[in-house]
Amino acid sequence: MNKIIFLALTSLILNGCSQAVTTPPPIPKVVELPKVDSKPVTIKAIDWSKIDKPNNLIVDNFPKKVTQRYQIDDVMMQAVMSDSKVSKEQAMRILAIQGGVQDEGVLQGLFDELGEDLVAASWGFATPDQKGIRKADKPVSDEEAVRDYRLFIMTKPNVKAEIHHYVFTSSDAKDFSLPIQILPTNNRSADESVAIYGDQKVSKEITILIRNKYRGELQSIGYKPNNQTTNVTIFFPEGNPSQATLDKLEAELESLTSLDISIETTPSRNTQ
Numbered sequence: 187m188n189k190i191i192f193l194a195l196t197s198l199i200l201n202g203c204s205q206a207v208t209t210p211p212p213i214p215k216v217v218e219l220p221k222v223d224s225k226p227v228t229i230k231a232i233d234w235s236k237i238d239k240p241n242n243l244i245v246d247n248f249p250k251k252v253t254q255r256y257q258i259d260d261v262m263m264q265a266v267m268s269d270s271k272v273s274k275e276q277a278m279r280i281l282a283i284q285g286g287v288q289d290e291g292v293l294q295g296l297f298d299e300l301g302e303d304l305v306a307a308s309w310g311f312a313t314p315d316q317k318g319i320r321k322a323d324k325p326v327s328d329e330e331a332v333r334d335y336r337l338f339i340m341t342k343p344n345v346k347a348e349i350h351h352y353v354f355t356s357s358d359a360k361d362f363s364l365p366i367q368i369l370p371t372n373n374r375s376a377d378e379s380v381a382i383y384g385d386q387k388v389s390k391e392i393t394i395l396i397r398n399k400y401r402g403e404l405q406s407i408g409y410k411p412n413n414q415t416t417n418v419t420i421f422f423p424e425g426n427p428s429q430a431t432l433d434k435l436e437a438e439l440e441s442l443t444s445l446d447i448s449i450e451t452t453p454s455r456n457t458q
Contacts, residue, residue, distance in 0.1 A: 230303060231346040232368065237295035239355045247279065247332040247362055258282075270311075271322040276331040279362060284309065286359030287337060292352060296339055296366070305340040305372040306409060312336060312367065316349070318414075319369075336365035340414055345370045369414070374445075376409045379416055382443055383407050391442060396420055400427065400435050405456045415448040421455045 258278050266277040287293050297304055310319040311326070311334040319338050326334075336349075349367045354360050374382075382388060389407075396402045402420040410417035418439060426432075432449050439447045 228344065229346050230300075230344055232296070232299045232348075232350070234350055236299065237292060238352065239290070269322075270331075270335070271325045272331045272335075273328060276326075276328055276335075279359075280309075280331075280335060282357075282359040283354065283362055283364045286354045286357035286362070287352075287364070289357035290354060292337075292364075292366075300339070300341055300345065302375060303342045303345050304375060305342065305414075306376045308338045308340070310335070310338060312365075316367070317369070318371075336367050339366065339368050340372055341368060341370045342372060342375070343370045371414050379409055379445055382445060383416060388443060392418075392439065395438060395442065396435070399438075400431070402435075403455060405452055410448065415446040416443070417448050417450060419450045419452055421452050423455075426451045 258281055262281060263274065263277045266272065266280050267274060270277070270280065272280065293307065296307070308319060311322055311330075312318075313320045345368060347368055347370050349365050352364045352366055354362050354364070383392065392407070393404050396404050396418075400420075400422075401424055402422045405419040405421050407416065407418050409415075427435075432451075436447050436449050439445075439449075
């Protein structure tokens with residue numbers, strides 16, 4: 187009897203295995219992916235012919251008789267030498283070209299060309315990869331000042347990244363050249379960022395977060411061109427927290443505002 191039951195079970199097992207092997211696999215259904223109506227991004231290029239003036243491309247970026255060409259405020263010159271760490275001659279050139287972009291309408295021309303795609307303008311030195319702005323942390327040679335010091339124009343991503351060499355023709359900077367670098371690095375204009383953190387509700391939430399959770403006092407908030415972020419300056423009466431805590435606060439502020447945030451601490455309270 188047991189032998190019969192054993193044979194019957196064996197038969198069932200074998201039949202089951204046979205059926206499992208010979209049963210064809212199910213035919214998978216064809217899944218149609220949703221169609222994406224992708225539109226190509228239109229890249230805006232600056233029409234430099236509306237900004238440049240006819241010139242003979244005489245470029246003298248190492249002025250030797252610069253003091254005979256125009257008057258330079260000594261206090262301003264010393265400030266540029268200290269901040270940019272350049273020679274007296276290059277400080278004079280920098281002041282001349284900074285005035286020249288105003289006098290020859292270069293900035294206004296750029297602003298007119300870019301419209302709402304403009305984020306901010308800033309002076310500084312190019313990073314080695316030519317993709318950002320850096321401050322001089324050591325003395326800068328004349329060659330380096332001429333090559334790397336420039337006017338940076340931060341824009342929205344749909345603007346063409348480029349470096350254009352503008353030659354001055356009519357101002358005190360006549361015959362000097364200036365690299366103008368377009369950095370399409372920001373999704374929002376400075377005004378759009380201000381509209382976010384300047385909103386009364388958001389501003390209050392930022393202040394409460396810093397004060398109640400991190401025991402700090404908000405001192406200032408604003409767009410900072412050199413690192414292209416919204417800069418938040420905080421005073422901590424009990425001493426600065428660890429870098430890990432600052433990183434956590436920065437992440438929370440970014441989540442709260444949807445802005446790229448950079449935090450700076452200050453050793454004293456703003457009394458103004």
